[in-house]
Amino acid sequence: MSIGKLVIFVIQNLDFMLKHICFALLLIFTAACTKKMAPPAAPKSPAAPTADSAPAPKKDEKKKDEKVKPYKDIITAEAVSDSGFFISHKVKENWYFELPQDVMDKEILITSRISGFVKNLNFGGAGVESRPQQVIRWQKKDDQILLRSVSYNSVASEEDPIYQSVKNNNFEPIIMVFDIKAYNEAKSAFVIDVAPLFTTDVDMIGAMDPDERKTFGIKSLDSKRSFVNSIKSFPQNVEVRHVLTYTGSSLPDNQITGTLSVEMNQSFILLPEVPMVPRLFDARVGYFSVGQTNYSLDAQKAANQRFITRWRLEPKEEDRERYFKGELVEPKKQIVY
Numbered sequence: 001m002s003i004g005k006l007v008i009f010v011i012q013n014l015d016f017m018l019k020h021i022c023f024a025l026l027l028i029f030t031a032a033c034t035k036k037m038a039p040p041a042a043p044k045s046p047a048a049p050t051a052d053s054a055p056a057p058k059k060d061e062k063k064k065d066e067k068v069k070p071y072k073d074i075i076t077a078e079a080v081s082d083s084g085f086f087i088s089h090k091v092k093e094n095w096y097f098e099l100p101q102d103v104m105d106k107e108i109l110i111t112s113r114i115s116g117f118v119k120n121l122n123f124g125g126a127g128v129e130s131r132p133q134q135v136i137r138w139q140k141k142d143d144q145i146l147l148r149s150v151s152y153n154s155v156a157s158e159e160d161p162i163y164q165s166v167k168n169n170n171f172e173p174i175i176m177v178f179d180i181k182a183y184n185e186a187k188s189a190f191v192i193d194v195a196p197l198f199t200t201d202v203d204m205i206g207a208m209d210p211d212e213r214k215t216f217g218i219k220s221l222d223s224k225r226s227f228v229n230s231i232k233s234f235p236q237n238v239e240v241r242h243v244l245t246y247t248g249s250s251l252p253d254n255q256i257t258g259t260l261s262v263e264m265n266q267s268f269i270l271l272p273e274v275p276m277v278p279r280l281f282d283a284r285v286g287y288f289s290v291g292q293t294n295y296s297l298d299a300q301k302a303a304n305q306r307f308i309t310r311w312r313l314e315p316k317e318e319d320r321e322r323y324f325k326g327e328l329v330e331p332k333k334q335i336v337y
Helices: 003-012 014-036 059-067 163-168 195-199 210-215 317-324
Strands: 080-082 087-091 094-100 108-116 134-141 144-150 174-183 189-193 218-221 227-233 237-248 259-270 289-294 303-308
Touching: 059 174, 080 227, 087 227, 094 195, 174 195, 195 227, 195 237, 210 218
Parallel strands: none
Antiparallel strands: 080 087, 087 094, 094 189, 108 134, 108 259, 134 144, 144 174, 174 189, 218 237, 227 237, 237 259, 289 303
16 A cells, blocks of 8 residues: 555544543543542451460660569578568578568668777777768669758757658668669568668778768779678677678788778667657756757757666666666666677
8 A cells, every 4th residue: 555545544533433432531530530539448347366476575675574583583592691670581692681671761760880900090999980870761662762860960859840741852862773683472571682782882880980081092992802700680689790892092000902892880770659758958967969950949049958878777667666766777678799
């Protein structure tokens, strides 16, 4: 077919070809719209969660769960335990206190004495107090136990409006925080790793005061050479023997070693529910004394008071009448060394 005849054929059939092309385009457009407007497929029902498909716990939750472990995992069959005011446990090289709930917030006296003395350390010898007596309390906060220092330097009667202000302005410092390692089966006692209290440099129960540290050029306490020797529990007190090792430049003895090791004895003593009657200090009589500021005196001002330090010697109930007559009687609780 020549080109001329082809052109004539196209012109004669142009209308027919355009109709078919338009029809084909319409079919394509309709198919596309139908596909776009088709309803979405129904969602598949989620499969029941399995152990493998369950979401993994968050890191924070996992860490919290790992902090507190079952009692038997901490206090194992190898534990050497001693019951008393509160229970102490030794598991291999680890030392634990098991603090009952009823001890929380109770006031406890702590006395720090040097039981293993060093020549020229200070005036005294084995048995001398290294730091002033302190009052402490244990407090529970979430999964932690706080050791707080209680001060009686400023006091007020709980019945006076000023009491809350005095309390707010004498906030109890936090000496150390312990993670709860385990709860006992009844959830009534908390197990803590207590070794850091006796193997780190805690000034409140340390072997030296700031002046002695300066005199001996104390640089630091070596926790690797500090350890707990023993913990013994009694009905109303707990006794801890531990060794503190310091490094220094002007030590009182054995200077060539650059090391000062001291054995300490810490006494945790439950204070009585009913305190003893204080006796005012009189400068004309030679007593050691302690002072405090009292905001509840009738003088309508904050006044300083001093009280003597003495043993709590009280007559037995059956001997009170004889005692007040001036007769010699035995005390309710004797002084025992």
